Amino acid sequence: MLVDTHTHLNAPEFDEDRDDVIQRALDAGVERMVVIGFDVDTSRMAIDLASRYEGIFAVVGIHPCYVQHAQEGHLADIERLLSHPKVVGVGETGIDLHWDKSTYRLQDRFFRKHIELGQRFNLPVIVHDREAHDEVLSILDTEQASDMSVVLHCFTGDLAMAEQAITAGYFIGFGGIATFKNSNLGDVIAEVPADHLLIETDAPYLAPAPFRGRRNEPAYVVKTAEAIAQIRGLSLNELAQITTQNAQRVFKHL
Numbered sequence: 001m002l003v004d005t006h007t008h009l010n011a012p013e014f015d016e017d018r019d020d021v022i023q024r025a026l027d028a029g030v031e032r033m034v035v036i037g038f039d040v041d042t043s044r045m046a047i048d049l050a051s052r053y054e055g056i057f058a059v060v061g062i063h064p065c066y067v068q069h070a071q072e073g074h075l076a077d078i079e080r081l082l083s084h085p086k087v088v089g090v091g092e093t094g095i096d097l098h099w100d101k102s103t104y105r106l107q108d109r110f111f112r113k114h115i116e117l118g119q120r121f122n123l124p125v126i127v128h129d130r131e132a133h134d135e136v137l138s139i140l141d142t143e144q145a146s147d148m149s150v151v152l153h154c155f156t157g158d159l160a161m162a163e164q165a166i167t168a169g170y171f172i173g174f175g176g177i178a179t180f181k182n183s184n185l186g187d188v189i190a191e192v193p194a195d196h197l198l199i200e201t202d203a204p205y206l207a208p209a210p211f212r213g214r215r216n217e218p219a220y221v222v223k224t225a226e227a228i229a230q231i232r233g234l235s236l237n238e239l240a241q242i243t244t245q246n247a248q249r250v251f252k253h254l
Contacts, residue, residue, distance in 0.1 A: 002225060002240050003032040003247040003254065004218040005173055006092075006126065006153045006200035009056070010035055010045040013204040013215055022053060025218035029240075031055050032247065032254050033218050036092050036126060038063040039070065040077045050086035057254060059089035059126050061114055064096040064107040075113055082121045088251040090118040091126030092153065095139070098130045108139065115143045124149035124171075124250050133157050137164060146170075149250050154202050155188070162188045166196055171250055173198040176208035176216060179227040189231045198250070199225050199243045 004025065014021055025033060035050065036059045037043030043060035050058040060081040062070050081087060093114035095107050118125040127150060129136040140150060146168040153173040155162070162172060172192050177183050199221055201207075207216035208223040222236075229239035248254045 001031045001244050002029050002199070002221055003034070003244050004030050004201050004203070004221045005034050005151070005198045005247050005250070006036055006175070007033050007203045007218050008036055008038070008042075008205075009033065009049055009203070009218070010037065010042040011204050014217075018049075021217045021219075022056070025221075026055065028219040028222050030218050030221055032057065032244075034059055034088065034247075034251060034254075037061050038092075039066045040074050040081075043078060043081055047081060047084050047087060050084075057086050057088045057251060058084070059091050060087055061091040061093050061126070062110055063092055064094050064103075064110065064128055065099055067106045067110045068100070068103050070110070075110070079117060082117060082123065086253075087123070088253055089124045089126050089151075090114050090121070092128045093125060094128035095132035095135045096128060096130040097132045097135070104135075108135075111139055112143055115140070115145055115148075119148050122148075124151055126151045126153055128153060129157070133161050137161070137168075140168065140170075151198060151250060153200060154206070155185070157188070158184075159188050159191060162192055166193060171196050171198050171246065173200045174224065174228060175200045175202045176206040176212070176220070176224055178224055178231075179208035180212065181209070186231055189228055194242050195246060197228075197243055198246055199228065199239075
């Protein structure tokens with residue numbers, strides 16, 4: 001069994017064939033999919049999908065690129081959604097300094113609030129980090145996030161950052177970038193301790209080779225798993241067992 005620990009089946013790119021996409025994933029052996037919210041509406045949609053499919057689970061939160069659109073009370077809405085039995089995490093949250101640095105203070109405030117919710121509800125926090133490695137690690141440290149489960153999703157940092165994250169107890173998620181010929185992640189993938197390793201798609205984004213440039217979907221997590229297994233000198237079955245066990249440790253009811 002494989003687990004796609006980070007997918008956006010709630011994105012509009014799947015509106016025309018969402019059920020077919022889910023069935024292709026199941027047929028490929030991807031028996032668990034964690035659907036991540038961008039905002040309140042997509043968080044509710046993640047819960048709706050989780051309610052309809054046994055193998056789908058929801059994470060709810062407000063993405064750092066969406067904080068400027070958040071209205072008064074949206075964080076309270078997210079807090080209420082956390083009580084749903086198929087909600088298994090908070091996020092995605094974090095810092096993105098690629099698209100709009102002007103919202104940094106607001107991103108910082110929302111990030112800290114999501115961490116606090118994760119601590120209070122005993123749920124993992126799913127972290128988005130784009131061109132903000134130092135800021136993300138600093139905020140996590142300040143908020144004492146090493147006392148909880150944290151996933152650094154779609155990891156793009158270097159080995160030094162990975163070592164710092166591992167020391168803090170965080171999990172590291174790798175997606176389609178791991179299959180790219182120009183990726184610099186090989187050393188990191190090889191060195192991350194097995195019990196901190198997760199796989200994901202981030203679908204519909206960042207499709208792995210040989211699908212690069214196309215819409216990504218959960219079934220393609222198999223290609224990422226194959227690439228990581230090769231780097232680590234493992235069989236696909238061994239890699240699947242390791243990452244599934246880790247996903248079940250992070251997401252308690254998976």
